[in-house]
Amino acid sequence: MTPPSSSRRSSTGLCASCRHQRIVKNTRGSVFSMCERSKTDDRFPKYPRLPVLECVGYEDRAAGGATEPD
Numbered sequence: 068m069t070p071p072s073s074s075r076r077s078s079t080g081l082c083a084s085c086r087h088q089r090i091v092k093n094t095r096g097s098v099f100s101m102c103e104r105s106k107t108d109d110r111f112p113k114y115p116r117l118p119v120l121e122c123v124g125y126e127d128r129a130a131g132g133a134t135e136p137d
């Protein structure tokens with residue numbers, strides 16, 4: 068996959084535009100970036116250290132296409 072240009076990166080890096088990112092909020096209102104690939108592939112941590120600048124699992128959310136089954 069082709070990573071987005073640096074202008075599209077945020078504080079979470081690649082995860083911000085990755086279709087496998089899920090934003091989770093705890094009871095205190097803190098927000099975390101969770102990697103859903105971690106459910107099926109142990110190469111990916113559930114909560115990756117941010118910003119993620121390189122990731123073999125990255126897939127552009129904006130690219131569309133079918134969602135992979137869990």
Ligand code: SF4
Nearest residue numbers: 082085088102122124
């Ligand atoms: S696959 Fe990589 S870029 Fe995508 S959410 Fe997980 S850690 Fe982030």
